[in-house]
Amino acid sequence: MNNDQTRYFDSTPAYQFNLKDWAKIADSLDPTTLDQLWTSQALRRLKNSEREAERAAYNRLSRVKQPERLEIFSIVVADRKLKASLRPLVTEDKINIALLQSKDLANEVRKGKQAKRSLKSPATAETRPRVSPPSYTEEQKIHVRYPGSPTPVLSTQIPDALSAYNNDSDSNEFFQKSPPPPISPKETHVGTQPNPALSIADHFALLNQRTHWTNILPRFQEYRQEQNWTLDLSPDGIMDLTLGSRFAATLNDHDLLTILEDQPISTEEFKELTELDELLGEDCSFEVISEQIFNTPLNTPVRRFLYGVVHAYSRYFPKKTAIPALEEKQGMFAILCPFIQGALDVYHIESFMSEIAITASGERKNADKDYGERMEKSRRADMIAVDSEDNQIFLSECSSIYEKDKRKFAEDRWKLGRALKDSWDSTVRKVVQSYHPHQDLATFGIQFFSHRLVFYKMDFRGEYRLWQVDSCDIPLQMNTGFEKKFRASCRKSLSFAHMVAEEIRVRGALPFLSMKEKIILGRAAQRIKPTTDSPPFKKRTE
Known part of the structure; x- marks a missing residue:
């Protein structure tokens, strides 16, 4: 980095940086250099920031492994016009979306877009092992929309990891009072190492919480993608069923009656x-x-x-x-x-x-902090x-x-x-x-x-x-x-x-x-x- 680039880096707030900035201020288009720059400068500044949003961004981005970061950086360097959809300061869902898009972008690069834009691509970009997203059934897919995206992007749920416990005798006795978590469509074969991830539905199934509720849940997912009201609770995963809620106004009469059948009652005699x-x-x-x-x-x-x-x-x-x-x-x-x-x-x-x-x-705000850090x-x-x-x-x-x-x-x-x-x-x-x-x-x-x-x-x-x-x-x-x-x-x-x-x-x-x-x-x-x-x-x- 030259003096002008260093001055730009030091004078720009951390939360305003995106991948486009790294491509601008780096002397080399080598993704490894960009990754080192991000790790040594941006992540450190986000971690030590006094802004809650920046520390939260650090907690999310620090979990992205280096091979995945390099994959994203190589695509960004090859096609700068698509960098806006891969901004790093985003939620976990949006990071997953960026990872899923990396394979498609890499295919475009290989087809000739890299040469058309006269950009130098790392020599190891083609030989580097790529992380390909696995295939999923339609039932496992959910729609997620991020800012600036004209259409919903498909994200996927993670396969069940505790299926091995379901075959254990002690676990079977434990799940007698509540249904066991749904089995992943991909059965775990004998001798195969199970995936260590756990799907959201399985979290709540293990905790004895019901994960299905007629056809209201898909309707809520659609509403969650479309809403843009500042004080709506749907971005937080909360289905607002209160009087005069915007979500209830979008339901037809049949769905509304289905909801009212589950309405809590507080007027019983005692x-x-x-x-x-x-x-x-x-x-x-x-x-x-x-x-x-x-x-x-x-x-x-x-x-x-x-x-x-x-x-x-x-x-x-x-x-x-x-x-x-x-x-x-x-x-x-x-x-x-x-x-x-x-x-x-x-x-x-x-x-x-x-x-x-x-x-x-307080527990949520300080969940990923070390005891040596200032608590929110x-x-x-x-x-x-x-x-x-x-x-x-x-x-x-x-x-x-x-x-x-x-x-x-x-x-x-x-x-x-x-x-x-x-x-x-x-x-x-x-x-x-x-x-x-x-x-x-x-x-x-x-x-x-x-x-x-x-x-x-x-x-x-x-x-x-x-x-x-x-x-x-x-x-x-x-x-x-x-x-x-x-x-x-x-x-x-x-x-x-x-x-x-x-x-x-x-x-x-x-x-x-x-x-x-x-x-x-x-x-x-x-x-x-x-x-x-x-x-x-x-x-x-x-």
Whole structure:
């Protein structure tokens, strides 16, 4: 490199470099030289960068082996017009796409494009062993679209690696309660070394999660390729099934009815709800309910829950006829906490309030870091609750009680959906250290916007599914629909807490694993793809 090239290299941010830059600044078109330049300069700068996105790019690119890098570099040098489709700072899927394209590009080079462009190609380019992608059946192929691509590109799932365990007697007993992972179309012959990779579907099958869900999953894959909305959850592999979601709007009536058959229900009768109805009675206006509850012995959890809610309103009513415009945190403590935290207390679920670190978020951000590196800070939630094993099973995002900005609602739901997926992944990794996960493993969340309280549930059926379980309007005015809204808010908050308690109860009854099963499931859990490294959304400025 000459002085001008060195100055260009040192003054350009690492995240702006692409393969075209290496071809420009290198004195030689030898791919080995380009690879050495990338390894010694760019990877080091990405690793030591203070930007999270650059460190994430380093984690992805450092896994690409040198022969594969040399293969890509040789193609880039031979045909610079196609370098835009092989940019290195991309997701793992896009790196796989680049590797798959390398064989086709090499064929074009051999046909004469190298000579037409008068570019020097390395003498060893033709003799170097090439990594040819194996052939796959149509069922194994998935479509992936990367930025700048006019048409979807075929990517492939990885063959099953643990098929050897399926033939073991101990493993057969372990898989009796849940179906074994699907056998790869390519049977492993006797004496043949099995592929060490494991397909995504097999990860979840080993973890006792269902990987098929009628014909909705292919439709979601198509939607995921076509969508371009900033706050859509589909890039993170999350199927948004909430009220008014863009994905639900693309479904026909038959598919929508199929989805609704699996909709979680939180309104089933249970003893705490029956007791609550008896305490509310036929007339639960503020005057009547306050007089009744303040004169009732607080000898049951439901009575203490109702007392806390009524006491919170007594700070404003009847002196005022409406809750004043409280700041976000103040409104959360004064109005929302009695409903949600009080309902969780009925089932002795430990909960915490106000900017609590989301453990799973920190685990994802720092998963590939050495302990000597600076750790990223976790995202924070307005409220969290934990199960008996200290896993964060419940998260929330809140706004002020008279919030009008609908963009705030969309941003909070986007953040909450990603956080719930992180928590689901983290819970699975911790559960398999001792127990066998159940099929309906779920995490829960709420979103409070203006006066509306929305309840969510995250589970997995071939894709992560974000459900809107229920919703209600928190009463903010004493003389305008207070009785109806108060009754609905108390009932639905208690029903949602009961759903969370049932999930904790099921987790507490999970069977223990043997050491061999812990190793198998532990590796499967570690190979779950984390939430994507898509950059945080940027707020538009007028």
